[in-house]
Amino acid sequence: MKIKGSTNIVGLIGHPVEHSFSPPMHNAAFKKLAMDYAYVAFDVDPDNLKSAIIGAKSLNIKGFNVTIPHKIEVLEFLDEIDEVANLIGAVNTIDFKNLKGYNTDGIGAVKAIEEITSIKNKNIVIAGAGGASRAISFYMAKFGAEAISILNRNVDNAEKLAGDVLESGLIGNVKSDSILDIDDYLDSADILIDTTPVGMHPNINDNPIASGENMHEDLVVFDAVYNPNETVLIKEAIKANAKPVYGIKMLLYQGAESFKIWTGRDAPVEVMEKALKQTLNLK
Numbered sequence: 050m051k052i053k054g055s056t057n058i059v060g061l062i063g064h065p066v067e068h069s070f071s072p073p074m075h076n077a078a079f080k081k082l083a084m085d086y087a088y089v090a091f092d093v094d095p096d097n098l099k100s101a102i103i104g105a106k107s108l109n110i111k112g113f114n115v116t117i118p119h120k121i122e123v124l125e126f127l128d129e130i131d132e133v134a135n136l137i138g139a140v141n142t143i144d145f146k147n148l149k150g151y152n153t154d155g156i157g158a159v160k161a162i163e164e165i166t167s168i169k170n171k172n173i174v175i176a177g178a179g180g181a182s183r184a185i186s187f188y189m190a191k192f193g194a195e196a197i198s199i200l201n202r203n204v205d206n207a208e209k210l211a212g213d214v215l216e217s218g219l220i221g222n223v224k225s226d227s228i229l230d231i232d233d234y235l236d237s238a239d240i241l242i243d244t245t246p247v248g249m250h251p252n253i254n255d256n257p258i259a260s261g262e263n264m265h266e267d268l269v270v271f272d273a274v275y276n277p278n279e280t281v282l283i284k285e286a287i288k289a290n291a292k293p294v295y296g297i298k299m300l301l302y303q304g305a306e307s308f309k310i311w312t313g314r315d316a317p318v319e320v321m322e323k324a325l326k327q328t329l330n331l332k
């Protein structure tokens with residue numbers, strides 16, 4: 050990639066950002082399509098968030114991804130917020146054309162799962178009630194899930210999220226419960242989504258949130274954890290002959306969606322996936 054006088058800049062703001070996998074993924078896509086764009090990471094101290102957004106607009110930066118700790122605070126510096134991002138209350142993508150914020154994390158999960166099955170009319174169990182669960186829950190509702198059960202260690206957090214999703218009017222059936230009761234939910238579930246960090250590096254030998262013994266063969270099992278690629282939960286799904294969906298796919302498709310928002314072009318997902326796997330040292 051050659052940086053020229055005409056090169057368009059997109060990037061990431063977060064704190065810290067140096068271990069991000071997004072620059073190699075997006076730059077591989079720009080290279081593949083011979084687009085005059087470059088993606089860079091900016092470490093922005095929380096105290097400087099407002100001036101970073103104003104400055105980026107003045108510098109004619111085309112788009113940002115937004116990561117921890119800015120996903121919620123950045124909302125107040127935007128002119129427009131996409132409807133679902135507004136319900137979620139967090140954005141991970143900014144389009145500077147109209148200073149509009151989007152949340153592509155949830156849609157990343159939708160697209161990852163849709164490689165195997167559609168979301169529509171499905172009975173979905175979601176473990177965890179943090180930021181990833183929030184983005185994913187609203188998007189499952191938006192894409193026509195029949196029922197969502199949010200199971201969490203702290204049941205109050207699950208109840209609060211379930212209430213917010215119900216209140217959105219996107220879906221009529223949202224329950225909350227303890228993650229300890231997960232086995233009771235698997236028989237009637239079509240899709241299990243794990244948004245807890247259980248099994249994440251370096252704790253790769255954690256007890257999985259659910260055992261393969263309780264999974265049926267048609268169950269789609271998506272683990273948002275992407276390091277390691279094959280988590281303890283995915284191992285259980287494989288053992289049970291269920292249908293595994295790997296966390297890296299969510300990373301991939303959230304990036305592909307951001308790419309489309311900024312450039313108006315479909316992202317070259319195969320090239321982006323290859324770059325991601327290289328960055329994460331996966332095969």
Ligand SMILES: NC(=O)c1ccc[n+]([C@@H]2O[C@H](COP(=O)([O-])OP(=O)(O)OC[C@H]3O[C@@H](n4cnc5c(N)ncnc54)[C@H](OP(=O)(O)O)[C@@H]3O)[C@@H](O)[C@H]2O)c1
Nearest residue numbers: 177178179180181182202203206244245246273296299300
């Ligand atoms: N693939 C992707 O693109 C992608 C994107 C975003 C996040 N993620 C992954 O998703 C995971 C969660 O991220 P997040 O931002 O949602 O984190 P978060 O906001 O901190 O939420 C963590 C959730 O996991 C639960 N939890 C934490 N430790 C647990 C344990 N030992 N046993 C059972 N439940 C536990 C928490 O329960 P309490 O409410 O009880 O504390 C909470 O509901 C991380 O592993 C992250 O890497 C992946």
